[in-house]
Amino acid sequence: MTDRIGRIRPLLQEHDVQAILLTFLPDIRWACGFTGSNGLLIVQHDRADFFSDGRYAVQARRQVRGAEVHIPGYEILRHVAEGAFLDGVRRVAFQADHTTVAQWRDWQERFPAVEWVPVAGLLQRLVGRKEADEVARIRRAQAVTDAVFEHLLAVLRPGMTEQEVAAEIVYQHLQRGAEKMSFDPIVASGPNGALPHARPSDRRLAAGEMVVLDFGCFVDGYASDMTRTVAIGEPGEEARAVYALVRQAQEAAIEATRAGISSRALDAVARDRIEAGGYGEYFSHGLGHGVGLQIHEWPRLSYHVDDVLPAGATVTIEPGIYLPERFGVRIEDIIVLRDEGHENLTASPKDLLVL
Numbered sequence: 001m002t003d004r005i006g007r008i009r010p011l012l013q014e015h016d017v018q019a020i021l022l023t024f025l026p027d028i029r030w031a032c033g034f035t036g037s038n039g040l041l042i043v044q045h046d047r048a049d050f051f052s053d054g055r056y057a058v059q060a061r062r063q064v065r066g067a068e069v070h071i072p073g074y075e076i077l078r079h080v081a082e083g084a085f086l087d088g089v090r091r092v093a094f095q096a097d098h099t100t101v102a103q104w105r106d107w108q109e110r111f112p113a114v115e116w117v118p119v120a121g122l123l124q125r126l127v128g129r130k131e132a133d134e135v136a137r138i139r140r141a142q143a144v145t146d147a148v149f150e151h152l153l154a155v156l157r158p159g160m161t162e163q164e165v166a167a168e169i170v171y172q173h174l175q176r177g178a179e180k181m182s183f184d185p186i187v188a189s190g191p192n193g194a195l196p197h198a199r200p201s202d203r204r205l206a207a208g209e210m211v212v213l214d215f216g217c218f219v220d221g222y223a224s225d226m227t228r229t230v231a232i233g234e235p236g237e238e239a240r241a242v243y244a245l246v247r248q249a250q251e252a253a254i255e256a257t258r259a260g261i262s263s264r265a266l267d268a269v270a271r272d273r274i275e276a277g278g279y280g281e282y283f284s285h286g287l288g289h290g291v292g293l294q295i296h297e298w299p300r301l302s303y304h305v306d307d308v309l310p311a312g313a314t315v316t317i318e319p320g321i322y323l324p325e326r327f328g329v330r331i332e333d334i335i336v337l338r339d340e341g342h343e344n345l346t347a348s349p350k351d352l353l354v355l
Helices: 004-008 010-014 025-032 054-063 076-082 101-110 124-128 132-155 162-175 190-194 237-256 263-276
Strands: 019-022 040-044 048-051 068-070 091-095 115-119 186-189 209-215 217-219 226-232 288-290 297-301 314-317 320-323 327-330 333-338 341-344
Touching: 004 010, 004 025, 004 124, 010 019, 019 025, 025 040, 025 048, 025 124, 048 076, 076 101, 101 115, 124 297, 132 162, 132 209, 132 217, 132 226, 132 314, 132 333, 162 186, 162 209, 186 190, 190 209, 190 320, 190 327, 209 327, 226 237, 226 327, 237 263, 237 314, 237 320, 237 327, 237 333, 263 297, 297 314
Parallel strands: 019 091, 048 068, 091 115
Antiparallel strands: 019 040, 040 048, 186 209, 209 226, 288 297, 288 314, 314 333, 320 327, 333 341
16 A cells, blocks of 8 residues: 555645544545544644544554554544644544534534534545556456356346346355445346336346346455346347447447546547437436445546546446336446556456347
């Protein structure tokens, strides 16, 4: 791990504060390596302090890098106050998008001399620019997901329920070494495929239907994410045409993916293709999202966002078309942005597979 605490410190000057308080556990893990369920990290110009409770005394001392470890028990904030860790500090930036009103009021009561400065997306640009070791972990997670998809191609058949397929997806990931799923699998057959975030049901797969399969896992803390749409038996002509259009849109977007492009411009590459094909109103979500220690993180690829995408950003490219009460098609890969272009971490085939 590089000196990530050092990468955080320039934010002190940027936000005109003397300390930064991190409470969001994925960001704490990114900053110092801690993987437990309770902790906070305070970063100042000349020191960094990590706090947790007794359950993590050994674990924190093994994992935390770049910060002094303190294990006071459950009364972490009381320890921060009594230990004078914020004495002389006038302004503290905190993660506004991961803080409740109750927490904020508690801080104000415990530290009346401190001005608390809310900042949304405090670390998002630092976390969003993946380092080589992070990309390697995402690649390993995606390799597990690719292997599970290959297995599914041999077992999917008419008569299986969506829930049975989802259970097989979970089991196969865990059997192959995944820590856990990165989200509940989506298995959406026939008309359910027109629901972008459909939940697996007791509906049975039927011959001639399209089936949307969206799933991923965590390996060593980092997520995979992939969608493939397959046909159970020969699909109709429109289903084939829609599939071809979604694939063309995805391939065009992937080809355009590079560091320096904006979220909105990249989304437009796929969206314009789908609109030109006559299905623009049926592409109802953004093009993709960042992937890392969270399954959904910055950057967001959308026509609503104009962020410039940096080298190292690891994102999904997942256009879709959803025809209500009929069927849906989505294809999704994980892409790493490079200065010279991109790298695709997803190996599963994208030809329309008729099972």
